[in-house]
Amino acid sequence: MIEQLPILAQINPGLWVILAGLLCTTLPVGAARKAFVIAAPIFAGLLIFQLHGMDPGAHLAGQLRFGPVDLTTLRIDKLSVVWGYLFCLAGVINGVYALHEKCRMTDSSALIYTGAAIAGVLSGDMITLFIMWELTAISSVFLIWKGGEHAYAAGVRYLSIHVLSGVMLLAGAILHAQANGGDFMFNNIGLESPGGWLMLLAMGIKVGFPGLHMWMQDAYPKASITGTVILASFTTKFAVYALARGFAGTEILIWIGAIMTCFPVFFAVVENDLRRVLAYSLNNQLGFMVCGIGIGTSLALNGVVGQVFVHVIFKGLLFMSIGAVMYRTGTAKASELGGLFRSMPYTTVFCLIGAGSIAAMPLLAAFVTKAMILAAAVEGHLYIPFLMMLFASAGVMEHSGIKVPHFTFFAHDSGRRVKEAPWNMLAAMGIAGFLCIYLAWPWGGYQTLYALMPYDLDHAYKPYTWDHVVFQVQLLFAAIFAFTLLKRFKLYPAERRAEILDADWTYRVMFFSIARWGSAMRSGSQALPNLLAGWSSVRGNAVGTCGGYDRWLAVHRSLGGLFCPIRINISLTRSWR
Amino acid sequence: MIETEVTPEAKAAEAASDAKVNAATNIHAAEGIHPAAKPFLFLGHIKTRRNFIWLPLIGMIVCVILGIMHPQKHPLPIEKYIPGSWAIWGFFAYRSDDYRGGAS
Secondary structure, rough: OOOOOOHHHHOOOHHHHHHHHHHHOOOOOHHHHHHHHHHHHHHHHHHHHHHHHOOEEEEEEEEEEOOOOEEEEEEEEEEHHHHHHHHHHHHHHHHHHHHOOOOOHHHHHHHHHHHHHHHHHHHEEHHHHHHHHHHHHHHHHHHHOOHHHHHHHHHHHHHHHHHHHHHHHHHHHHHHHHHHOOEEEOOOOOOOHHHHHHHHHHHHHHHHOOOOHHHHHHHHHHOOOOHHHHHHHHHHHHHHHHHHOOOOOHHHHHHHHHHHHHHHHHOOOOOEEEEHOOOOOOHHHHHHHHHHHHOOHHHHHHHHHHHHHHHHHHHHHHHHHHHHHHHOOOOOHHHHHOOHHOOHHHHHHHHHHHHHOOOOOOOOOOHHHHHHHHHHHOOOHHHHHHHHHHHHHEEEEEEEHHHHHHHHHOOOOOOHHHHHHHHOHHHHHHHHHHHHHOOOOOOOOHHHHHHOOOOOOOOOOOOOOHHHHHHHHHHHHHHHHHHHHHHHOOOOOOOOOOOOOOHHHHHHHHHHHHHHHHHHHHHHHHHHHHHHHHHHHHHHHHHOOOOOHHHHHHHHHHHHHHHHHHHHHHHHHHHHO | OOOOOOOOHHHHHHHOOOOOHHHHHHOOOOOOOOHHHHHHHHHHHHHHHOOOOHHHHHHHHHHHHHHHHEEEEEEOOOHOOOHHHHHHHHHHHHOOOOOOOOOO
8 A cells, every 4th residue: 555655654644534534524424424434543553554564663754844843743663553553443443333323523523533642642753742632632522512511511621621731741842852952752751851740740631640630530421422432542541652652660650650540449439420430440540551651661561551452442341331321221320220231231241341351350351461560560679559559459340340330230120121232332342342352362362462562572471370360369359259248238338429529629619719709809890899898798797696597698698799790700600610 | 183993903013013123122022121131130139149249258268278279479578478468458458438428
């Protein structure tokens, strides 16, 4: 293909997918759009395969010059090629999953988003990386907004946070390039310059560092059914790539990653919305990757690459199975589901495969890759991070491995008798389920994954040893036993039916309230008199003789006067909450 | 509006159409149970659910014994002398602490 058209070797394959997405915005025929949705990632994957085959070391192309800045818009090397293949594969699976959805916006934004992620990981310089970084945010927000009216505010927050991350990335890139003689190539960044810190923070937002992770649990459960599946594949893994490229071996990441693995476990246990539970467990799994990048040895980085690869597949499978349930029942709330194995048996099996994979059960996906990261921690004598990750492994078994399938398909019978998922959803789940088993298969399966790994494999990790299997099964059986014991004695905490805020409380409640109050005080010329009148009224009522509720009511009425100008501004700021 | 009488033939045709729809959707007409799920309905029985606890318990005990017989090649210093160390970790990794401040 490239011999006939040499120009193809100069163009980033992701751009073809973006072009297909742009074409889809004008295509009125649904079948034609669906053909593009499936064919474009396959085409990009074939191009990546050929270009990597031509130059197995590093294929650098698409050089451009903008003023003093040299851009290398295409780099396919051993690291980026894995993400390139993975994103193309995820694009195809997501496309199959969304075949039933006749929506031009979903098709085109999914394609542009997929293309931007592919182009981003295959970019050689920081400016192209920044452009694709922002394009992934802008294109994916439509998938959130497609979730309905209740998703609007979450989409605005998602977009704001990601655009902020992009701006920080650009600022960091400029500072870093300035400190390195104007070199914008995206290689190891490190934390020696302020630019490096800014870029780390930008990537931290996108990958969900503790305290910066809230957009994930906020936006993913509110997106459309197919939108959540598509969103879970790209954004965070793109950021993991950027971290692996720019900050491999940065010690602070070991601790950030270890904390990331642990804290979502607590939130996931009490969460009622199963898509939100999966968003928390996504955060937990990203912690393993961040920790592995921080360790930075060949074993750890190979583990990260493998973990990213299988994670996109098994996490996608879990989101797909809950999405199929939601498609049929209209809800993903644990309290409203149960007993669905009777009417959706194939979806149940696929969900169990995904659950076993995320829990790192032997013969299923993460068994090989997660163990590589854990082994790298032990090799580096990092015992505390190792124990934190071990805790998180048991925790993820509890909330994603047991809770999600248990409350959806087993538990008490909700009495819902629905149809099995549509054929295309089953086909997509089937492909992902097959890959979950194949990529951990001891006889020729995980070796395929090893063949993709970019770093030295002279002492390849052997996952199927007696002690590894026995001790991993010990961990999993004990976690299941703890769950069943608590259920048996009714000690399992009840799900919270409200939306749980964690670190997002700071901006969804505190900053929002401060901004609203400040805006109100500033906006009207009546602000100060209102404030003074309100306060004296409060004082007057508070020192009065009326009793409990009446006093509260009086104070409340007085405060109504104080906050009068706020009402004018609510319409301006409503979209934030 | 013209009302037409429903003839037995029409009723039969409607029933046949329903049967076709049911066959097409692969749903058992009477119970709404998928045919592929029928052999696994025992999973929903109270007895099965009540006794399920024995499976992980026995599995855990067997694995702990296997772990004692074939210890890890590279255990952590703190794990060396603790039989079933990973099982302990797995069991206590999930605790029922009331970290929600008593809210339910």
